[in-house]
Amino acid sequence: MHPETDTERRIVQAALALAAERGWTATTMASVAARAGVTLAEVHKHFPTRFHLLGGIGRLADAEVLARPESGAPAEAGDTPRDRLFDALMARFDALAPHRDGIRAVLRALPADPVGAAGLAGMLGRSMDWMIEAAGIEVRTPFRPAVVAALGGVWLAAMRAWMDDDTADLSKTMAALDAALRRAESVGGGLLRLRDAPAEPADSAAAA
Numbered sequence: 001m002h003p004e005t006d007t008e009r010r011i012v013q014a015a016l017a018l019a020a021e022r023g024w025t026a027t028t029m030a031s032v033a034a035r036a037g038v039t040l041a042e043v044h045k046h047f048p049t050r051f052h053l054l055g056g057i058g059r060l061a062d063a064e065v066l067a068r069p070e071s072g073a074p075a076e077a078g079d080t081p082r083d084r085l086f087d088a089l090m091a092r093f094d095a096l097a098p099h100r101d102g103i104r105a106v107l108r109a110l111p112a113d114p115v116g117a118a119g120l121a122g123m124l125g126r127s128m129d130w131m132i133e134a135a136g137i138e139v140r141t142p143f144r145p146a147v148v149a150a151l152g153g154v155w156l157a158a159m160r161a162w163m164d165d166d167t168a169d170l171s172k173t174m175a176a177l178d179a180a181l182r183r184a185e186s187v188g189g190g191l192l193r194l195r196d197a198p199a200e201p202a203d204s205a206a207a208a
Contacts, residue, residue, distance in 0.1 A: 005063070007036075008046050008056055008060065010037070011032060011036045011053070012057055013036070013099065016057065016103065018031055019101075019103075020099075023109065029044070029047075054106065057096075064095035065091045065131065072136055084135040084136060085131065085132070085135040085137060085181070086177060089158065089177055090177065093170065094170075125148050128148050129148050157176060157177075158173055158176045158177035161173050161177075162176075
């Protein structure tokens, strides 16, 4: 793992552990630095504000999904775009699973922080955009913002189930995600129009 990424991960994990213990509002940057075993200057270098720290949670989860060998790879026989999108989103839940108590504490605090909540909505959109890429799905540019927004709604619906899912295999989360995807595909003329991304063109030199 790259040292910079490792430091970011330690800081984010420390923040979520403290949020689980004392609540997000009471989690200070100084306490995060002490728990992570880094200087306050190091925390500032990676996360200048608490808002950036919140964004780091989603960014590191995205990185774990994108690092999978299957992310962005050509579709295998029998795979559908929807299947791959489902798998990518479940992989994101898996990446967040060790920190669920901390994430729950963060979400509880957001109603009192409308600016932070609004900012996180934008960050969620960027994450969903990358999940589309991880699933190898083509979305034409004019429709992409609507598809990303719809996928954000799918994620939030599944997350409500995930927060209290006590099953070993996350079956409640999977059921909620499946239902939310189906709704997005059927409502409003099909908010999620999923199809495979086109294959990369063959190298001209190799084809000659």
